[in-house]
Amino acid sequence: MSITPPVPHARYPLAIVGAGALGLHFAARLAARGPVAVLARDAATAARLRAGVRVGDARFHVDALALDELPAEPPAADWVIVLVKAADTEAAARAALRLRPRGVLSLQNGLLEDRLRVVCGAVPCGQGLTTAGAWRDASGVTPVSTGETLLPPGFEAVATLLDAAGLPARVTPDIAAARLAKLLANVAINPLAAIFRVRNGELLAPPYRAWLDALVREAWPVLRAEGLALDEAAAHAHVQAVARATAANRASMLQDVEAGRRTEIDAITGALLVLAARHVQPVPTHAAVQQMVRVLDEARAASRRTGDGGAG
Ligand SMILES: NC(=O)c1ccc[n+]([C@@H]2O[C@H](COP(=O)([O-])OP(=O)(O)OC[C@H]3O[C@@H](n4cnc5c(N)ncnc54)[C@H](OP(=O)(O)O)[C@@H]3O)[C@@H](O)[C@H]2O)c1
Structure with missing residues (x-):
């Protein structure tokens, strides 16, 4: 160096x-x-x-x-x-x-x-x-x-x-499928880590696990319709494996919330919502977590405007 x-x-x-x-x-x-x-x-x-x-x-x-x-x-x-x-x-x-x-x-x-x-x-x-x-x-x-x-x-x-x-x-010629698999893990792990302020591995256990499973259950059919070659069991296994492998990590969305930076919720969960609309698939839990993270984003922006530094 x-x-x-x-x-x-x-x-x-x-x-x-x-x-x-x-x-x-x-x-x-x-x-x-x-x-x-x-x-x-x-x-x-x-x-x-x-x-x-x-x-x-x-x-x-x-x-x-x-x-x-x-x-x-x-x-x-x-x-x-x-x-x-x-x-x-x-x-x-x-x-x-x-x-x-x-x-x-x-x-x-x-x-x-x-x-x-x-x-x-x-x-x-x-x-x-x-x-x-x-x-x-x-x-x-x-x-x-x-x-x-x-x-x-x-x-x-x-x-x-x-x-x-x-x-x-x-x-890899299969880059589109690889991107969908990464999106699956991102839409399941990132918003929950940010909302509940927990490390990735904690999402594998109650009370967070039910939310993780719900997000995978809703996202999987959408991503499969886009070309992700995973059945539902494999989709759950993929996300759980990512959460286990990164158990000690604080997801980037959590880091953004903690640091007072704008999150990437609209590029991650927002991307899934666009695909869900295209395939007429209901994704109510994703829509809800997107709104929750947007509230965190808006609170950050408001505290910057008023200069109070936020709630820490
Ligand atoms: N960090 C990870 O572990 C990781 C892993 C996989 C993927 N990613 C992805 O990689 C991307 C970057 O993540 P990150 O964690 O490195 O973000 P980051 O730490 O926030 O860095 C982004 C940098 O880009 C700068 N920037 C923004 N707009 C710019 C522009 N128009 N011209 C030049 N510089 C500009 C920012 O400057 P300001 O600070 O002045 O805005 C900031 O320094 C994200 O999409 C993230 O999801 C990150």
Whole structure:
């Protein structure tokens, strides 16, 4: 890991939009192997990142480019990974295109490929997924796992770069089904963890288990109609396995609520509700948890407006 601020390049093999938990976890690993640019929102953020930020046990001097200060001819990047929260997808994709990439890849949660396509136009884009994990607080970024990253066909070069950096990655032709399986786990675990403020593993036991089971029971037929090849028993087993494997983790939606950040409820549960409407499937429990998490989001926004800092 470098201990002096990085020297900017004219062309990068890879750039990342989003200097958050996962973006910096990935960037730190990639930077140990070769140049990687991180697109930061503004000059102040870029300067702070270039001065160094804690990622794990090391200080990482990020090769950060400020979006509000990009020159007319900014550096180029062969590939750009989008790692912002769902609500910022379009802005991040527009930023990615300024680097004239061969392709733009989202590794965000939710179903965002259509929204990416609208912005990217003729530039190839796609959405993969990752089971890597990281969280951030005022002191820096704490990587939790390198996980596994699955990419759509066309992004073989990105898989090679990630893999070489110790972030296991591969291209799969079944990326659509893999995204649906991840969505199943996300719609079941994330909102409940945020509403009840519990770690993932606690959802496997009463009193939360009945809610977990209800969400899987409702989501499964919708996702199956979209192409998820799991029967109901396998759907329950999949979600329970994810909750067990991540038992000690605080889900990202819980972290967002606790940190006073806007959640991704509309990109996760909202995506399921859109599919449910398409297949005329009732999902009342999902609609209810979406409303509950929106209340938490609105309480956060209101406390920011009044400056009272919220209920902690
Ligand atoms: N963290 C994980 O373990 C994990 C695992 C799997 C998937 N994911 C998914 O990965 C995505 C990112 O998650 P995260 O946890 O890394 O989020 P995060 O920590 O909130 O980071 C997002 C970063 O993107 C920045 N950003 C937002 N809009 C931008 C823009 N237009 N240009 C440049 N930067 C922008 C944010 O800056 P501000 O802070 O200034 O808004 C923030 O630094 C989400 O979709 C999440 O669901 C995360």
